[in-house]
Amino acid sequence: MLDLPQVPNLAEAPNDADTEGCIQCQMGSKLVLFVTGNCHWQCDYCPLSETRRDIDWMFANERRCETFDEVIEEARAMRATGAGITGGDPLMARERTLEGIARLKAEFGPTFHLHMYTSIPFRPEWASEFAEAGLDEIRFHLLDLEAKRYRETIAACSKAGILTGVEIPCEPDKEDDLLELLETLRNLEVSFLNLNELEITVGNHHNMELRGFNLSTEITAGAAGSAELAIAMRDRVMAAERGEPDPKDGEIREAYGYHLKFCTAVYKDAGQLRRRFLRRGEATIAPHEVLTDDGTLLFGAIRASEDTKEEWMSELVSVTGLPQRFLLWDGVNERIEMPLVVAESIAEDVDAPISMVEVLPTHERLEVTVVWLNAQGS
Numbered sequence: 001m002l003d004l005p006q007v008p009n010l011a012e013a014p015n016d017a018d019t020e021g022c023i024q025c026q027m028g029s030k031l032v033l034f035v036t037g038n039c040h041w042q043c044d045y046c047p048l049s050e051t052r053r054d055i056d057w058m059f060a061n062e063r064r065c066e067t068f069d070e071v072i073e074e075a076r077a078m079r080a081t082g083a084g085i086t087g088g089d090p091l092m093a094r095e096r097t098l099e100g101i102a103r104l105k106a107e108f109g110p111t112f113h114l115h116m117y118t119s120i121p122f123r124p125e126w127a128s129e130f131a132e133a134g135l136d137e138i139r140f141h142l143l144d145l146e147a148k149r150y151r152e153t154i155a156a157c158s159k160a161g162i163l164t165g166v167e168i169p170c171e172p173d174k175e176d177d178l179l180e181l182l183e184t185l186r187n188l189e190v191s192f193l194n195l196n197e198l199e200i201t202v203g204n205h206h207n208m209e210l211r212g213f214n215l216s217t218e219i220t221a222g223a224a225g226s227a228e229l230a231i232a233m234r235d236r237v238m239a240a241e242r243g244e245p246d247p248k249d250g251e252i253r254e255a256y257g258y259h260l261k262f263c264t265a266v267y268k269d270a271g272q273l274r275r276r277f278l279r280r281g282e283a284t285i286a287p288h289e290v291l292t293d294d295g296t297l298l299f300g301a302i303r304a305s306e307d308t309k310e311e312w313m314s315e316l317v318s319v320t321g322l323p324q325r326f327l328l329w330d331g332v333n334e335r336i337e338m339p340l341v342v343a344e345s346i347a348e349d350v351d352a353p354i355s356m357v358e359v360l361p362t363h364e365r366l367e368v369t370v371v372w373l374n375a376q377g378s
Contacts, residue, residue: 017259019163019192021115021137024082026267028275030113031075031083033100034059038092041119041143045169045204048088056093061276063363068103074363075104078280082113091120098133105134117141117167121149124156131160139167139194145177147184158189165192165258170233172198172225173211182233182256190258195233197265198226222265230262281361288326288339296358296368300343301335303353303377312336312352320346344373353377 024030037048037055046053058065060074075083083104090097101114115137116130130138138157140150145168157164166185170178185193199221200208213223236246237260240253277295289297304312313327313336320342328337340356347354353376358369 018261019115019137019165019194019259020113021082021084021139022194022261022263024113025084025272026275027081028272028277028279029079029081030276031071031078031080032059032061032276033071033083033085033104035085035087035090035097035100036093037088039088039119040092041089043143045171045198045208047199047204052088054088058096061280061362062360062366068100071100072103072107075108077284077363078276079283080108080112082115085114085116087117089118089120090116091118091122094122094126098129101130101133101135110134113137115139115163119143121153124152127153127156127160127162130157131162135162137163137165139165142166142168142181145174145181147181147188151188155189158191163191165190165194167194167196169198170195170226170230170262172213172223172229175229178229178233179236182236185258186256192259192261193237194261194263195230196263196268197230198223199265199268227262227264234260234262277361284361286328286337288328288337290340291361292358295361297361297365298340298356298358300338300340300373301330301333301355301357302338302343302346302350303334303355304329304336305334306331309336316342316346347373350374351376 018026021030034052035058037052037057039046039054052059058071060071061078063070063074065071065074085097085100087093097116101116104112104114113136114134116135117139119141121140140154142150147166154164182193198208198213200213200223208223213225232248236248236253237256237258239246241255243252243255245252274295278291281291281295281297285291285297286299289299292298302312302316309329313324313329316322316327316336316338317324322338322342326339326342330337335355337357343354343356354373355377356369356371356373357367359365359367
């Protein structure tokens with residue numbers, strides 16, 4: 001079975017200064033709306049897989065969607081309280097993004113929180129369009145860490161009433177530039193700086209290898225040195241806020257005027273993702289399924305065909321006394337799903353393959369484990 005680090009042991013729980021977008025993400029209540037895979041920039045650390053990069057597809061969480069009706073359906077399936085709009089870059093599909101913002105606000109109301117990521121210093125006049133559509137929060141990814149080119153767009157977004165900030169990966173080989181960025185952001189109208197631990201993924205591992213980055217540990221995708229630098233930057237901002245000497249150089253600095261949040265790779269993968277799975281699982285679980293601590297669904301299954309399914313289901317009800325609603329026919333995989341405890345109890349007494357199945361509670365119900373419980377399945 002899928003075995004991830006347990007959530008209570010993970011660092012960086014929400015705090016009062018975090019933005020609403022961060023809080024909902026950490027709660028697992030945020031829908032991830034991937035508007036398009038298109039992007040105007042080719043960042044060497046881009047974590048996107050080849051199945052999404054530079055492809056103009058839309059996804060709601062793990063579900064590919066053709067319409068916003070499907071996006072809304074997915075939001076309801078996980079009882080979402082908000083959405084993070086990402087890509088690629090949502091500005092590469094601006095009209096679609098505006099439509100999505102307006103549709104989600106119209107469907108779920110003004111308290112449905114929407115935040116968006118972009119690396120494009122777009123026309124300042126567009127800021128009011130996003131605000132009027134219902135965007136609550138925007139996070140700018142600064143290309144080459146050049147903050148000044150975003151000044152007018154950031155100011156326009158802030159003036160339009162959108163909570164405005166910066167979100168970037170913490171690249172361990174750019175310490176001087178990142179420390180300088182802390183000072184530069186003093187003069188921009190930003191409310192927060194989010195630092196993400198740089199991740200080494202299937203989509204970027206070759207580029208990360210060329211830059212000399214290694215994994216920090218065996219249980220995380222984080223690049224060695226990224227977390228240490230991010231923590232030092234966070235400590236500097238916090239020390240300045242309290243009027244205390246910087247832990248690294250002892251200098252007392254004026255308060256920066258914005259909040260700095262650091263999010264680890266482990267927390268993103270094993271905390272936020274698991275909580276979203278748990279939330280969707282709780283909302284969509286069937287009577288015969290069990291929701292695990294990892295956010296997966298467990299059940300038993302017996303192999304059957306379209307012609308024999310009725311006979312099998314009738315016999316299962318008769319022999320076990322199981323109510324019909326605890327049995328589900330899966331025509332795609334040609335099996336009858338049932339409670340795992342029932343499958344285990346009958347495994348040695350039937351002449352058909354019996355299995356334990358573990359799936360993710362996503363729209364596609366991706367299988368992560370299948371264990372055969374009798375000789376017929378081996």
